[in-house]
Structure formats: structure tokens, C-alpha cells
Amino acid sequence: MYETSYHRAGSVSDAEAAIANAEDGKFLAGGQTLIATMKQRLAAPTDLIDLRHIADLKGIAKQADGSIRIGAATCHADVATNEDVRTSIPGLADLAGKIGDPHVRHMGTLGGSIANNDPAADYPAALMALGATVETNKRSLAAEDFFTGMFETALEDDEIVVAVTFPECTTSAYAKFPNPASRYSMAGVFVAKGDSGVRVAVSGAGQDGVFRVPEMEKALESQWSADAVANIKVPAEDMLSDIHGSSEYRANLVTVMAKRAVAALS
Amino acid sequence: MTTVTMTVNGKTVSGEVEDRTLLVEFIRENLELTGTHVGCDTSQCGVCVIHMDGKAIKSCTTLAVQASGSQITTIEGLATGDELHPVQKAFKEHHGLQCGFCTPGMVMAAVDMINRLGPNLDEATIRHELEGNLCRCTGYHNIVKAIKAAADEMAALPQAAE
Numbered sequence A: 001m002y003e004t005s006y007h008r009a010g011s012v013s014d015a016e017a018a019i020a021n022a023e024d025g026k027f028l029a030g031g032q033t034l035i036a037t038m039k040q041r042l043a044a045p046t047d048l049i050d051l052r053h054i055a056d057l058k059g060i061a062k063q064a065d066g067s068i069r070i071g072a073a074t075c076h077a078d079v080a081t082n083e084d085v086r087t088s089i090p091g092l093a094d095l096a097g098k099i100g101d102p103h104v105r106h107m108g109t110l111g112g113s114i115a116n117n118d119p120a121a122d123y124p125a126a127l128m129a130l131g132a133t134v135e136t137n138k139r140s141l142a143a144e145d146f147f148t149g150m151f152e153t154a155l156e157d158d159e160i161v162v163a164v165t166f167p168e169c170t171t172s173a174y175a176k177f178p179n180p181a182s183r184y185s186m187a188g189v190f191v192a193k194g195d196s197g198v199r200v201a202v203s204g205a206g207q208d209g210v211f212r213v214p215e216m217e218k219a220l221e222s223q224w225s226a227d228a229v230a231n232i233k234v235p236a237e238d239m240l241s242d243i244h245g246s247s248e249y250r251a252n253l254v255t256v257m258a259k260r261a262v263a264a265l266s
Numbered sequence B: 001m002t003t004v005t006m007t008v009n010g011k012t013v014s015g016e017v018e019d020r021t022l023l024v025e026f027i028r029e030n031l032e033l034t035g036t037h038v039g040c041d042t043s044q045c046g047v048c049v050i051h052m053d054g055k056a057i058k059s060c061t062t063l064a065v066q067a068s069g070s071q072i073t074t075i076e077g078l079a080t081g082d083e084l085h086p087v088q089k090a091f092k093e094h095h096g097l098q099c100g101f102c103t104p105g106m107v108m109a110a111v112d113m114i115n116r117l118g119p120n121l122d123e124a125t126i127r128h129e130l131e132g133n134l135c136r137c138t139g140y141h142n143i144v145k146a147i148k149a150a151a152d153e154m155a156a157l158p159q160a161a162e
């Protein structure tokens, strides 16, 4: 790892000041992506601004309208075990509990995961399928406008994710085919039914990161069953291809995971 | 250089470290507690697992400066004097190791698992919870048996030990 200077921010304004003063600073949350990347010398920020101790970025609260607001620095384990999340959006709790392994879930955070927007990350599928809103220190963004491509988001370099709000939904489920070695998603499908209809979002498989499948959404609106999506295939040419699986394999996994997610709710 | 201070196995320790120093390097090199191992470069093997503020984490993917102010428990902090922790005893009893390299991380992960989920663990849960800990010798079978035996023993105790 190259040299770096560490700053522990006590508040969002502290973090804003620290990043403004840094030559090439980066925010640090759980470090489960950033520290690993720095160890490989693939990232070399001059300064690290630790957000993990900012009280305003933590916690999970059920709002009056039934939505759930989760602070950006909340770790995956806390989302997975939170009673409000488990009862209101069980698919989200289940997704958080499937990220990596117990030790990764104790450190890794919601904000770090979505800011990184790894195509193999799980959370982006939940944000897209549930129609979540990302709140930063500067503005609010719909999930669809937040994720802009593989490892790309609408975030500016000095912008901090503060929280994500997930609207109430009637039913939700996530089915994931993990890479057997890394536990990252090879294909994960989040299915949600709410006031605005059915939404289906896919992680792990797409070349441009997370995406929705309108054909599956339409099919499920007219018939809520695994059979309804069984013959819907996403185009293989839009899927990732690597040593872990070809694009055809991933395209097939998307259909299989969609069937499993719906079946889990039927 | 930054001065870090933390409580390790019940004792307050401090040291001067570069900000890029990993927690596992601080534990092994500054504190000379070499029970915590390093087995990979990719945050995947789990031999470096320790407890920070009561939760299992990978000390190879955490900076020492991030851990400043926290409570750390390493494998050296589990036993009470000469009395091994029930999980340590069970690994010995059930031959839950061969080369022993993964053992500290396995034991720390097992104690965390029992702390979080309670001692009534079935085999499927134990196997699932070990996703972050790799062993290349045992085939996991005796590790799972050891954790089950330790959990059963701890269920019979009036309080969980750590």
C-alpha cells in the first residue's frame, strides 16, 4: 500500500472540510473494497477520510409513510438483522445477509457499496427494484439516476452519501447465484411489488452494472408466477463474460434467479 | 506517523504507526501477538479474523488507525489463564485442525458465531457461517463438529464465555 494520511471525521461538515483540503482524498467507510484495492496498489489516495464514526450517517429508521431510511455508514449485518427491515422489506434484509461473509458484513456499509457500484455488488439491485432515493450532502437522487454504469455513479468526488430511503412495498425477494469463491453476485435478481407495480432489477450480470427487465415486470403484472418469467431471456450480448461465466451463462442465470425470486414469494 | 491506542485482550496498548499500517501488522509486529495470521492478499481467507468491539472482522482489511479507540480480542485473549475457551478445547478434542494455520481465524469466527446466534446451532448454520474462513486440510468436517460440540457445551453453561 502506498502512503496515505488518515482523518477521522466526527460530522458530515468535518468530512467536507477534510476532503476539500486533501490533494487526492477519498472517503473511507468499511474499507472492504477500498483497503483491499489500496493493498493491491490499484488505488492510492493521498488522504482517507473515515466516515464510520459519524453518528448522522448511522442507523435505520421506519418513517411515518412506511418507508425505511438507512444511514450510509450502516453495516450490512445491521441491515440484515434489523426488525423493521425484516418485516417491511424482507428481500432487502435477505440481500444484506447474503453479502460476502459475516466478517465483511460487520464492516462493509450500504453507502460504500453503492458509491463503488461494482457490477457484482448486490445493493444496487435492491435500490433499483424498490425505487429507492439516495440522499447526499448536496441533493436527493432516484436510484435510476444514481447508478450510471459499471463502477460509475452520479456522485461528485466530494459528495457524500448520507442515507438511502426505501419506500414501503407489498412484497420483495432477492435470489442470488454467488460466485463460489468470492461470494459476489454472478447474477442476482430483486423482485418487488408495490404501489407503482412490479419491478425487477438485476445485479452481477450486466456489462453496465445494474439494470431493470421491463419484459419481466410486465409479465409479472399480468400473472404473478415463476412460469410468467420462465421464457423471458435478457440479451446475452449485454451480459458480462469472464473466467467465471460466459455472457450466455449469465443471461440464463438471470432467468433462473428471477424464477427463484418469484417462487420464493408464491 | 500516528499514535494509536486501543484495548487488546483487556490491556490498553499504544504505538506509533504509519497511517497505512494494517491492523494485523500492528497486532503481529508491534504487539508481537503472532497468533493472528495472514493467509491471502484478497480479504477472502479469514485467518486474520479478530474481534473489534465484539464483532468478528478481518484485521488484514482494516487499518490500525481505524481501530484506534476500540476494544480488540485476539486468539491470545480467549483463554482464562491455563483454562482454554470452550471453542479452543473443542477444536483440540475433535481434531478440528491439521496444519493449524487457519485455526485462530476459525476459532475467532466460531466464538463470534455463538455470541451472535446463541449456542443452539445446527450443522447447516455452522457451515453457512464459515463462508469467510478457508481451510485447506480438514475438509471442514471436524471443524464443524468442534464448533457444534463447543456450542452445545456453552448452551449448558449459565452464561456465554468471552
Ligand SMILES: Cc1cc2nc3c(=O)[nH]c(=O)nc-3n(C[C@H](O)[C@H](O)[C@H](O)COP(=O)(O)OP(=O)(O)OC[C@H]3O[C@@H](n4cnc5c(N)ncnc54)[C@H](O)[C@@H]3O)c2cc1C
Pocket: A026, A027, A028, A029, A030, A031, A032, A033, A034, A035, A036, A051, A072, A073, A098, A099, A100, A101, A104, A107, A108, A109, A110, A111, A112, A113, A115, A116, A118, A120, A121, A122, A123, A155, A159, A160, A161, A162, A182, A183, A184, A185, B042, B043, B044
Ligand atoms: C471477501 C469479500 C466479499 C464480498 N462480497 C460481496 C458480495 O457478495 N456482494 C456485495 O455487494 N459486496 C461484496 N463485497 C464488498 C462489500 O460489500 C463492501 O463492503 C462494499 O462494496 C464497500 O463498502 P465499504 O463500506 O466497505 O466501503 P469502502 O471500501 O470504505 O469504500 C468503497 C468506495 O465507496 C466510497 N464511499 C464509501 N462510503 C461513502 C459515502 N458514504 N459517500 C460517498 N462515497 C463513499 C469510498 O470512497 C470508496 O471509493 C465483498 C467484499 C469482500 C472483501
Ligand code: FES
Pocket: B037, B038, B039, B040, B041, B042, B043, B044, B045, B046, B047, B048, B049, B058, B059, B060, B061
Ligand atoms: S489474511 Fe486472508 S482474509 Fe485476512
